Amino acid sequence: MSAAISEPGAEAAETSVAVKKPSGGGLGRYVLVRFLLIIPTIFILTTLVFFLMRITGDPITAALGGRLTKAQLAERVHAAGYDRPILVQYFEYLGNLLKGDFGTAVSDGQPVSSILLNYGAATVELVFYALIVAFILGIPLGMLAAYHRDKAPDAALRVLAILGYATPVFFAGMILKLIFGVFLPILPVAGRGTTETEYIMSGVVGPTRFYLIDAIRIGNFEVLGDVLAHAVLPAIALGVLTAGVFLRLVRTNLIGTLEQQYIDSGRSRGISEYRLVTKHAYRPALIPIITVMGMQIALMLAGAVLTETTFEWKGLGFKLAEYLTARDFVAVQGIVVFLAIIVALTNFLVDVIAAFIDPRVRY
Amino acid sequence: MKRRTGAKAVAIAAAGALLLSACSTSTTGGDSGDDKGGMLTVGTTDKVVALDPAAAYDNGSSLVEQQIYPYILAYKPGTAELNPSIAESADFTEPTKYEVKLKDGLKYANGNELTSSDVKFSFDRQLKIQDPNGPSSLLGGLKSVETPDETTVVFNLKRKNDQTWPGVLASAAGPIVDEDVFSADKVTENQEIVDGKAFAGPYTIDGFKFNELITYKSNPDYQGFIEPAKTETVQMKYYSDANNMKLDVQEGTIDVAWRSLSATDIDDLGKNEDLKVHKGPGGEIRYIVFNYDTMPFGAKTDNADEKKALAVRQAMADSVDRQAIATQVYKDTFTPLYSHVPEGLPGSDDPLKAEYGDGKGGADVDKAKKALKDAGVKTPVELNLQYNPDHYGPSSGDEYALVKDQLDKTGLFKVNLQSTEWVQYSKDRTDDVYPMYQLGWFPDYSDADNYLVPFFYDTDETPSFLANHYRDEAMNKELNAQSSIADEGKREEALKKIQGQLAEELPTLPLLQGNQIAVSGKDVKGVDDTLDPAFQFRLALLSK
Numbered sequence: 001m002s003a004a005i006s007e008p009g010a011e012a013a014e015t016s017v018a019v020k021k022p023s024g025g026g027l028g029r030y031v032l033v034r035f036l037l038i039i040p041t042i043f044i045l046t047t048l049v050f051f052l053m054r055i056t057g058d059p060i061t062a063a064l065g066g067r068l069t070k071a072q073l074a075e076r077v078h079a080a081g082y083d084r085p086i087l088v089q090y091f092e093y094l095g096n097l098l099k100g101d102f103g104t105a106v107s108d109g110q111p112v113s114s115i116l117l118n119y120g121a122a123t124v125e126l127v128f129y130a131l132i133v134a135f136i137l138g139i140p141l142g143m144l145a146a147y148h149r150d151k152a153p154d155a156a157l158r159v160l161a162i163l164g165y166a167t168p169v170f171f172a173g174m175i176l177k178l179i180f181g182v183f184l185p186i187l188p189v190a191g192r193g194t195t196e197t198e199y200i201m202s203g204v205v206g207p208t209r210f211y212l213i214d215a216i217r218i219g220n221f222e223v224l225g226d227v228l229a230h231a232v233l234p235a236i237a238l239g240v241l242t243a244g245v246f247l248r249l250v251r252t253n254l255i256g257t258l259e260q261q262y263i264d265s266g267r268s269r270g271i272s273e274y275r276l277v278t279k280h281a282y283r284p285a286l287i288p289i290i291t292v293m294g295m296q297i298a299l300m301l302a303g304a305v306l307t308e309t310t311f312e313w314k315g316l317g318f319k320l321a322e323y324l325t326a327r328d329f330v331a332v333q334g335i336v337v338f339l340a341i342i343v344a345l346t347n348f349l350v351d352v353i354a355a356f357i358d359p360r361v362r363y
Numbered sequence: 364m365k366r367r368t369g370a371k372a373v374a375i376a377a378a379g380a381l382l383l384s385a386c387s388t389s390t391t392g393g394d395s396g397d398d399k400g401g402m403l404t405v406g407t408t409d410k411v412v413a414l415d416p417a418a419a420y421d422n423g424s425s426l427v428e429q430q431i432y433p434y435i436l437a438y439k440p441g442t443a444e445l446n447p448s449i450a451e452s453a454d455f456t457e458p459t460k461y462e463v464k465l466k467d468g469l470k471y472a473n474g475n476e477l478t479s480s481d482v483k484f485s486f487d488r489q490l491k492i493q494d495p496n497g498p499s500s501l502l503g504g505l506k507s508v509e510t511p512d513e514t515t516v517v518f519n520l521k522r523k524n525d526q527t528w529p530g531v532l533a534s535a536a537g538p539i540v541d542e543d544v545f546s547a548d549k550v551t552e553n554q555e556i557v558d559g560k561a562f563a564g565p566y567t568i569d570g571f572k573f574n575e576l577i578t579y580k581s582n583p584d585y586q587g588f589i590e591p592a593k594t595e596t597v598q599m600k601y602y603s604d605a606n607n608m609k610l611d612v613q614e615g616t617i618d619v620a621w622r623s624l625s626a627t628d629i630d631d632l633g634k635n636e637d638l639k640v641h642k643g644p645g646g647e648i649r650y651i652v653f654n655y656d657t658m659p660f661g662a663k664t665d666n667a668d669e670k671k672a673l674a675v676r677q678a679m680a681d682s683v684d685r686q687a688i689a690t691q692v693y694k695d696t697f698t699p700l701y702s703h704v705p706e707g708l709p710g711s712d713d714p715l716k717a718e719y720g721d722g723k724g725g726a727d728v729d730k731a732k733k734a735l736k737d738a739g740v741k742t743p744v745e746l747n748l749q750y751n752p753d754h755y756g757p758s759s760g761d762e763y764a765l766v767k768d769q770l771d772k773t774g775l776f777k778v779n780l781q782s783t784e785w786v787q788y789s790k791d792r793t794d795d796v797y798p799m800y801q802l803g804w805f806p807d808y809s810d811a812d813n814y815l816v817p818f819f820y821d822t823d824e825t826p827s828f829l830a831n832h833y834r835d836e837a838m839n840k841e842l843n844a845q846s847s848i849a850d851e852g853k854r855e856e857a858l859k860k861i862q863g864q865l866a867e868e869l870p871t872l873p874l875l876q877g878n879q880i881a882v883s884g885k886d887v888k889g890v891d892d893t894l895d896p897a898f899q900f901r902l903a904l905l906s907k
Contacts, residue, residue, distance in 0.1 A: 108413065108573075195598040199578050203570060309603065312604060
């Protein structure tokens with residue numbers, strides 16, 4: 001039976017190769033083309049961000065305009081070279097970016113590259129926790145919905161999924177803070193750790209800046225527990241949105257898979273519906289999740305700005321909000337471009353993984 | 364098989380996380396194991412711009428500087444009285460020479476000696492760097508610094524008997540830094556300062572995460588005027604959201620919440636039996652600026668009339684009810700201000716209280732009506748009043764809505780209230796766009812001079828900060844003179860006379876004075892000792 005199923009697939013692959021071969025098809029070409037596409041994507045994003053940020057004027061005036069006299073301002077603008085033609089500044093900015101120089105924040109004088117290094121890990125860590133929440137909630141509940149398809153539990157879970165991805169992340173965050181910070185104060189609502197944890201982390205030699213990893217490295221389980229406790233609410237706030245998407249996706253794909261011929265064959269052999277769902281159908285249904293992961297991570301990074309601000313989670317989103325408030329466009333530009341690069345690279349990786357798993361998505 | 368292992372790992376990790384989360388506790392204070400005075404955690408929403416005094420002139424940075432750097436002079440807690448700190452003595456030896464004798468054996472936490480050379484270095488570098496974020500403008504009165512020997516410093520000043528100079532030495536321009544760690548001609552990086560242990564204040568920095576957490580350890584070698592730190596370790600936690608700080612002080616996660624809780628949060632926390640709300644005089648003031656050219660009947664309007672313009676200002680002063688604004692909008696976290704110099708500073712007075720309204724601080728519509736009628740002003744007078752919604756806190760909108768309401772209700776005025784975002788606002792106000800507008804002020808140093816000279820001293824060489832076209836040569840002379848009066852009593856008299864004249868003229872209309880407010884656990888001591896007219900939050904005085 002399995003041979004019978006695989007044969008048409010093999011034929012299709014051969015046919016596909018026969019057609020695509022002249023243009024050099026296959027995984028290698030796909031990876032190369034997808035990678036090369038990142039370059040114009042980042043270039044366009046960088047250009048857009050640069051010029052949009054400069055519509056309102058130069059960064060010095062934007063950040064310090066209210067505090068300096070006109071003469072001081074002119075002097076600073078001139079010293080920083082912001083009175084030169086905009087194209088000269090643009091090409092200089094691109095040149096510096098290629099060297100890894102994202103500029104220096106106007107409001108606090110911090111090099112943007114060190115901001116990215118110091119706060120990027122916190123954001124990645126938060127997205128990681130949120131993905132765990134999304135997987136833990138989304139996949140089993142999606143399977144449950146598919147198992148009970150068109151019955152009451154399915155309807156309830158679908159409503160739950162809609163609520164999950166329709167609820168604005170800051171609203172979910174505020175509700176969680178209200179519940180677990182005010183009415184039932186059992187979980188911390190601010191920061192990545194208590195002051196003791198932060199103090200210990202500030203002294204960790206050669207830190208990875210991922211608190212989870214650093215806490216394990218130093219073998220301090222109290223710190224580890226504290227770090228995880230602080231992660232619970234922000235991870236739920238951010239992860240619930242993606243959990244809703246995963247739930248719907250798993251349900252739809254699982255129902256589609258359950259209608260496949262080989263599942264019917266299983267049923268005719270007397271395999272229980274539960275076993276069919278959990279053993280035979282769920283793996284193919286998970287593949288689409290990988291393909292939407294890239295987009296979900298991009299959405300999570302966007303959501304992280306609000307989640308981090310709500311929970312004082314000092315990551316890139318938190319800093320971005322701070323610098324926006326301070327009208328520090330150099331720092332904002334640097335963080336936005338960096339996040340764009342991360343999103344582009346994540347999408348590339350996800351596409352490569354999807355192509356590796358499912359040859360049909362290749363060129 | 365691999366996938367199953369992965370799923371198991373995720374399940375184990377999740378379970379472990381929940382278990383560890385359940386086991387963990389949020390603790391501060393008391394358990395640090397320190398021999399002396401334990402540990403305190405203080406929260407703030409103020410941000411640090413830089414640890415280098417040459418590059419910072421803001422509340423957040425000054426807060427840190429006051430803990431870690433030595434000053435030649437320091438305020439006596441509870442007063443605005445200056446005393447030698449790391450100096451044995453400090454006084455004028457000649458009208459333009461201010462001589463300081465340093466204490467013997469001063470040193471930094473890194474072991475370097477602190478000598479007169481460091482003092483000269485600290486001031487010279489500020490003048491050289493002139494960072495726009497820094498306080499070098501406060502050193503405008505300094506001509507040069509001499510160091511006759513290792514413990515003697517002579518400041519050569521531009522003005523004779525400059526009574527503001529001691530205040531400058533205790534201000535953001537006054538920290539003494541280590542010449543072996545700091546750069547002479549550029550701003551020194553935060554981490555270099557921390558690594559170099561360039562501290563000689565009551566505390567040193569033991570752990571530093573920029574705008575996240577600063578861990579202070581008491582400095583055993585501190586020889587300044589403030590008593591040695593009462594608590595061995597103080598953690599300063601930085602919040603971006605005051606709501607989170609409120610929750611943390613409520614739950615005891617932090618011991619003290621210092622700047623800036625909203626008025627409603629303070630009101631709410633005041634009802635909590637485990638907490639104490641501490642209030643002290645504050646240096647922040649709020650006022651309305653009148654543009655003498657463009658206000659109704661202003662010098663460059665079609666119907667220019669100096670007398671009528673003055674009557675409009677005076678009638679407005681008669682009509683505003685400051686107490687109502689302080690109570691309704693700010694829940695009494697601000698107090699009414701009846702002078703151009705806030706209460707608590709030597710020389711401050713309250714001439715507007717008796718002169719306007721009901722004579723007791725309240726409004727009086729009949730008096731306002733009379734002022735306008737006597738000057739021949741037809742009512743209602745149309746007022747274009749501007750405020751800024753994003754620089755003076757979220758309550759500015761409510762504050763000015765109430766001002767409008769109070770003025771409109773008199774029937775004498777018709778107020779067009781508008782707001783503009785800060786960057787544009789700060790350009791517009793000096794470009795004569797606004798006939799009358801909101802401003803606020805934090806002092807550079809605790810002296811009445813700092814609330815008068817920057818606003819009302821106006822010459823071609825030194826234009827006023829307000830740029831509202833108020834210029835009075837007689838006032839210029841008086842402002843100049845008061846800063847050189849060495850006799851304290853006579854200087855206070857001169858300051859009161861100036862305030863009286865300003866109350867009659869009203870180039871600005873003072874409205875409110877901010878209180879310094881901290882919220883702490885009931886077991887925390889020393890908070891009230893530091894909420895004084897020096898406007899410095901000294902962590903060294905706190906304990907529990």
